[in-house]
Amino acid sequence: MEEIRGQNTYQIELFERLRRSVSLKKAEECFGCIIKPAFWWIIDKPNPKTKEIEDLLKQSYHSIKKIFTDKSGECLNTLAETLKKSAEHKKLLSFDCMEDFHGFVFPIAQGDKIYGYIGACYSRKEISSEALQIFPAFADTIVKEVQKEIELSKLYETLRPRAIALSTVHTVHRLISSTLDLGELLPRIARLSLQIMRAQRCSVKLVDSKRKLLLPKVTVDLRAKKIRLKKVKVGMWAPGKAFKYGRPVRARDYLATPLIDEDIIGVITLYDKIDKKPFTAFDQEIMSTMAEQAVIAIKNAQLYKEQERLTMGTIKALAKVLDTRAPGTYVPRVSSVKIAQCIGQEQMMDADSLKSLEYASVLHDAGEVFVPKAVLAKPTKLTGKEYKMVKAHPAAGVEIIKHIKALKGVTPIIMYHHENYDGSGYPKGLKKDQIPLGARIMAIVSAFEAMISKKPYRAAKSINEAVMEVSRNSGTQFDPKVVDSFLNVMRRKDIKDAVKRDQRESNYIR
Amino acid sequence: MDLNKALKPGIRTKIVNFFHENQSSIDTPRGVAAWIDEDRGKVKKALEELTSCNILIAHRSTSTTGYSYTRDPKLISNIVKLLKKRPA
Numbered sequence: 312m313e314e315i316r317g318q319n320t321y322q323i324e325l326f327e328r329l330r331r332s333v334s335l336k337k338a339e340e341c342f343g344c345i346i347k348p349a350f351w352w353i354i355d356k357p358n359p360k361t362k363e364i365e366d367l368l369k370q371s372y373h374s375i376k377k378i379f380t381d382k383s384g385e386c387l388n389t390l391a392e393t394l395k396k397s398a399e400h401k402k403l404l405s406f407d408c409m410e411d412f413h414g415f416v417f418p419i420a421q422g423d424k425i426y427g428y429i430g431a432c433y434s435r436k437e438i439s440s441e442a443l444q445i446f447p448a449f450a451d452t453i454v455k456e457v458q459k460e461i462e463l464s465k466l467y468e469t470l471r472p473r474a475i476a477l478s479t480v481h482t483v484h485r486l487i488s489s490t491l492d493l494g495e496l497l498p499r500i501a502r503l504s505l506q507i508m509r510a511q512r513c514s515v516k517l518v519d520s521k522r523k524l525l526l527p528k529v530t531v532d533l534r535a536k537k538i539r540l541k542k543v544k545v546g547m548w549a550p551g552k553a554f555k556y557g558r559p560v561r562a563r564d565y566l567a568t569p570l571i572d573e574d575i576i577g578v579i580t581l582y583d584k585i586d587k588k589p590f591t592a593f594d595q596e597i598m599s600t601m602a603e604q605a606v607i608a609i610k611n612a613q614l615y616k617e618q619e620r621l622t623m624g625t626i627k628a629l630a631k632v633l634d635t636r637a638p639g640t641y642v643p644r645v646s647s648v649k650i651a652q653c654i655g656q657e658q659m660m661d662a663d664s665l666k667s668l669e670y671a672s673v674l675h676d677a678g679e680v681f682v683p684k685a686v687l688a689k690p691t692k693l694t695g696k697e698y699k700m701v702k703a704h705p706a707a708g709v710e711i712i713k714h715i716k717a718l719k720g721v722t723p724i725i726m727y728h729h730e731n732y733d734g735s736g737y738p739k740g741l742k743k744d745q746i747p748l749g750a751r752i753m754a755i756v757s758a759f760e761a762m763i764s765k766k767p768y769r770a771a772k773s774i775n776e777a778v779m780e781v782s783r784n785s786g787t788q789f790d791p792k793v794v795d796s797f798l799n800v801m802r803r804k805d806i807k808d809a810v811k812r813d814q815r816e817s818n819y820i821r
Numbered sequence: 822m823d824l825n826k827a828l829k830p831g832i833r834t835k836i837v838n839f840f841h842e843n844q845s846s847i848d849t850p851r852g853v854a855a856w857i858d859e860d861r862g863k864v865k866k867a868l869e870e871l872t873s874c875n876i877l878i879a880h881r882s883t884s885t886t887g888y889s890y891t892r893d894p895k896l897i898s899n900i901v902k903l904l905k906k907r908p909a
Contacts, residue, residue: 472843475843475846475848475856476845476846478846478848478852478856479845479846479847479848481852482847482848482849482852482885482887483847483887485849485882485884485885485887486847486880486882486885486887489882489883489884489885490882490883499880499882502880503847503880503887505892506845506847506878506880506889506892507845507847508845509844509845509892533892585892585894597845
C-alpha cells in the first residue's frame, strides 16, 4: 500500500495503525478476490493536492512494475474528483477511468471530520454493487476498531503513570506513618523523597518560630561524603522562600515544598535530578502530596514525643514526692536507667518494652512508701510481720500507678521484680520464664544499684564486687541469660564511667 | 554481582522492566504484583532477590516494605543493555 503522510499526530497514529491493521489486510485479501484490483492505497490527508495524488499513483504503479502515464490527466482528475465527492457525501464512491479500469474511494471519517481515504484502483472488473455495499461496513468497523485502540492506548498512557504515582504515595504514607520516632522519621522522609524525585540531594528543615529560622534536621546527599547542615533565614534561598510564601518554589535544579499543617512547620527541598532533567509541575504535584503525608507523620511524632516527655515528667515528679520521705531512695541513678536499657537492647526488646523498662527504673520501689521507714532502715533481721510488709510493696507500687494508662506496660515489671529465677522470690514465687523479662532485668539492676549504695546498716560494695555478686547468683536469684547480658553491658567503658560518676555525685545514703 | 544471573527471564525481568519504566515508583509486593499481573508470593521472593543484588532498594518499616529502583546510573545502564537483549 502506498500513502501520503499527513501532519496531525492523531492522524499519523490513526493511519500508522490502519497500515498495520491485520483486519484491514484480511479485508483487502477478501475483497481483492471479488474486485481484483491491482493495488490498494491509503491517503492520510482530507484534501490531498494533485501532485500528492500523482505521486501516490506513480508509487502505486511502480509497486506493480508499471509506469504511470496519464498525459491527458484523466486519471488524476477522475481520482481527485471522486475523492472530493466521496468527502462531500461521506460515502464510498466507485469510478471508471482510462482504458476500462475501475476503482473506488472510501472516506475515513469521524463525525464531520474526514481524515483520509482507503481506495482501490486498476481493477479490470467492474465493481459489483454487492461489493460496494459490503466494503463500507467492513471498513467502518476496522476504522472504529483502530480508533478505539488509540483511545485505549491514550487512556493507558495517562492513567497508568498516575495510578502508579498514587500507589507510590500510598506506600510512602504507610512507610512514614509506621514510626513515631522523629529521629527515624525525618531521614526516612528525606530518603523516600529522593527516591520518588530521582534527585541527588534532599534536606528537611523544621521551623524555629522564635528565631524565624529554618533549622536543618536532616540532609541526604548521594554525592557528598561530608554534609554541612545550614540554618536558613526566612525568605532566603529556596527553602526560606517556600516558607515565606507558603507555597512550593520550583526552578530547574531545585524544588522546595513547605510542610503545611495549621502553620508551616518546615520545608523539604530537593536538588539536582539524577538524569539532569528539570523539576516539572508533575514533580511539584507529587511532592505536595508527599509533604501532606509527611506533615501528619511529623506532627504525630512530635505529639508522641511531647506525650512521652509529659509521662516521664509525671513519673519524675512522683519520684521526687516519694523521695522527700526517704531522700535518695526513689530518684534513680542515671547509670541504672542506662544499664537497664542496654540489657533490654541486648535481649532484643522492642521500643515499647524499653520505654516501660525506663519508667520502671524510676518507679519499681514506689510501693515502699507504704512500708514504715523504720522497717526499711532496720539493720537487723526483719520479723515475720515486717517481712510481710516488705513483700507487699510490689503490689502497693502497682496500686499507685494502675490508673495511668501510659504505664500499663510497667505494672508487670514492678509487680514481679522481686521474683527469683529459682522460684524463691515474692510476691508469687514465680520461676524462670513465668517472670516477665522486664522484671528479670529490673531484678538485676535494682540489686546491683542497692549493692553499690551505702546503707545505714552496711557499707557500699565496689563495682567489681557487686558485678561478681550478681554473677554468683546467676541461675538462682537471676536469669542466667540476663546475667550474661548484664556482664556484657558492664564491660563497656561508657557504662563503667557512668556508674563511677553516679557514685561520686551521690553522697547520700541509699 | 552477575547481572545475567540476577535477571533471569521471567518474573524478575518483569519486575525490573516495571521499575525501569517507572523509576519514581516505590511499591509494596502487593502493588508490584498488581502492576505486573503475577502472584504476590512469587513477586515478594523475587523482590528480595533483586534487593540482595542492589538492583532494588528496600524501604523497611514495621508494617510493610516498599521497594524502589536503584539510583546507580552505571548499574541502570548495564540493566538497559541486558534488557534490550532479553525481553520479559
